[in-house]
Amino acid sequence: MDNRRVVVTGVGAVSPLGLDVEQTWQALVAGRSGVSTITAFDAGESPVRIAAEVDGFDPVSLFGRRRARHLDRVVQLALVATKEAIEASKLDVASSPERIGVVYASGIGGIRTLEDGIRTLIDRGAEWVNPYVVPMMIPNMAAGEIAMEWQLLGYNCCTVTACSASAHAVGTAFDAIRLGRADAVITGGSEAAVTPVGIAGFAAMKALSTRNHQPERASRPFDLDRDGFVLGEAAATLVLEEREFALRRGAPVLAELAGYGATADAYHITQPHPSGDGAVRAMQAAIADAGLSAADIDYVNAHGTSTPPNDRVETHALKRVFGPTVPLVSSTKSMTGHTLGAAGALESVFCILAIQTSVVPPTINLDTPDPACDLDYVANKARLADVRYAMTNSLGFGGHNASLVFGQVTGEQDGKAGSAD
Numbered sequence: 001m002d003n004r005r006v007v008v009t010g011v012g013a014v015s016p017l018g019l020d021v022e023q024t025w026q027a028l029v030a031g032r033s034g035v036s037t038i039t040a041f042d043a044g045e046s047p048v049r050i051a052a053e054v055d056g057f058d059p060v061s062l063f064g065r066r067r068a069r070h071l072d073r074v075v076q077l078a079l080v081a082t083k084e085a086i087e088a089s090k091l092d093v094a095s096s097p098e099r100i101g102v103v104y105a106s107g108i109g110g111i112r113t114l115e116d117g118i119r120t121l122i123d124r125g126a127e128w129v130n131p132y133v134v135p136m137m138i139p140n141m142a143a144g145e146i147a148m149e150w151q152l153l154g155y156n157c158c159t160v161t162a163c164s165a166s167a168h169a170v171g172t173a174f175d176a177i178r179l180g181r182a183d184a185v186i187t188g189g190s191e192a193a194v195t196p197v198g199i200a201g202f203a204a205m206k207a208l209s210t211r212n213h214q215p216e217r218a219s220r221p222f223d224l225d226r227d228g229f230v231l232g233e234a235a236a237t238l239v240l241e242e243r244e245f246a247l248r249r250g251a252p253v254l255a256e257l258a259g260y261g262a263t264a265d266a267y268h269i270t271q272p273h274p275s276g277d278g279a280v281r282a283m284q285a286a287i288a289d290a291g292l293s294a295a296d297i298d299y300v301n302a303h304g305t306s307t308p309p310n311d312r313v314e315t316h317a318l319k320r321v322f323g324p325t326v327p328l329v330s331s332t333k334s335m336t337g338h339t340l341g342a343a344g345a346l347e348s349v350f351c352i353l354a355i356q357t358s359v360v361p362p363t364i365n366l367d368t369p370d371p372a373c374d375l376d377y378v379a380n381k382a383r384l385a386d387v388r389y390a391m392t393n394s395l396g397f398g399g400h401n402a403s404l405v406f407g408q409v410t411g412e413q414d415g416k417a418g419s420a421d
Helices: 021-029 059-063 065-069 073-089 111-124 133-137 141-150 162-178 196-204 243-248 277-289 308-322 340-357
Strands: 006-014 100-105 184-191 234-242 255-264 299-301 328-330 389-396 400-407
Touching: 006 021, 006 073, 006 162, 006 243, 006 340, 021 340, 059 065, 059 073, 073 111, 073 141, 073 184, 073 234, 100 141, 100 162, 100 340, 111 133, 111 196, 133 141, 141 184, 162 184, 162 234, 162 255, 162 340, 162 389, 162 400, 184 340, 234 243, 234 340, 255 277, 255 340, 277 308, 277 389, 277 400, 299 340, 308 389, 340 389, 340 400
Parallel strands: 100 184, 299 328, 299 389
Antiparallel strands: 006 234, 006 255, 184 234, 255 400, 389 400
């Protein structure tokens, strides 16, 4: 099993920047913010009235009124992103369904359904609670619905590790293929937590930006004036395949998933360890797993949440891993907001597109760099660069850390997933 290499053959995304990969990538390289005033509910009395919502998403037109009522938004987003990824990969899911798995993540799951159920219980009584509340709210239901939608009968699980959830999902899918448990795995993550409790909970922790008067400028990783992250919603899906399995069927190979590292801080429920040791070990493990040295990494998509401690700690960790020659770093959360359990998968897609297009997306709103954050964060404007290997970091509440390394694949099987025009 040691020689089972893993490639990416399809990607899909629904994000605050667009309803598919192409729209999202074009907005990202243009440096457009997806943050605006909250529309999902009346946030007029909240100290935080901004979020990065998916705009223009119409579940009734996509699923029909009846089915849409029985799917939480977190699952709706996941199904749309997955459809795009599977179609792009040209994977014949009916050919060997027992050998195709699903590993799909959510940090919170169907919180909108849970809140609706609680309101009904309080206002109308237990007999009026929707019988679909439990199956709609549990975090594993996206994985379950994806398997049912495409009749995938193989390895199936869900990772729930807060902001690292979908990075762990991709890593778990990677291992499942390397271990021979599957030949292909549909993987990624979804989150739809822009709800009254979602906003209120993070606001109570003082984790969210309160720059309500300038939504598009609120997410500002590594900037001296950052005051917290912006909550976002999204889904992103990757189709991973064993390399020979993909090549035999002439699949459009976009990149190789080369390395995965996962560690724990074992320090605090929300704060990263000040030394950055967990992040350091995750990055080092992913690089070693890929059979590379630190000097081989050309771009790092940082966790970069726009919270004061996180950005400082990650900067310090990057210096420890790379020494005096840290590669280009950017935080795309400056545009998408922090999409929690979807972030690792979404940012994996961005790494793949950076490799494909030789364009590194920017960190926008980086106007006054924090002296403690003194790396090249590709400030405010995308940059052309030869990206052979890209790494993405995800650092979750509870001290969960994950890093993934993606690399170029050369030859006639290459495919193009997006452009930078």
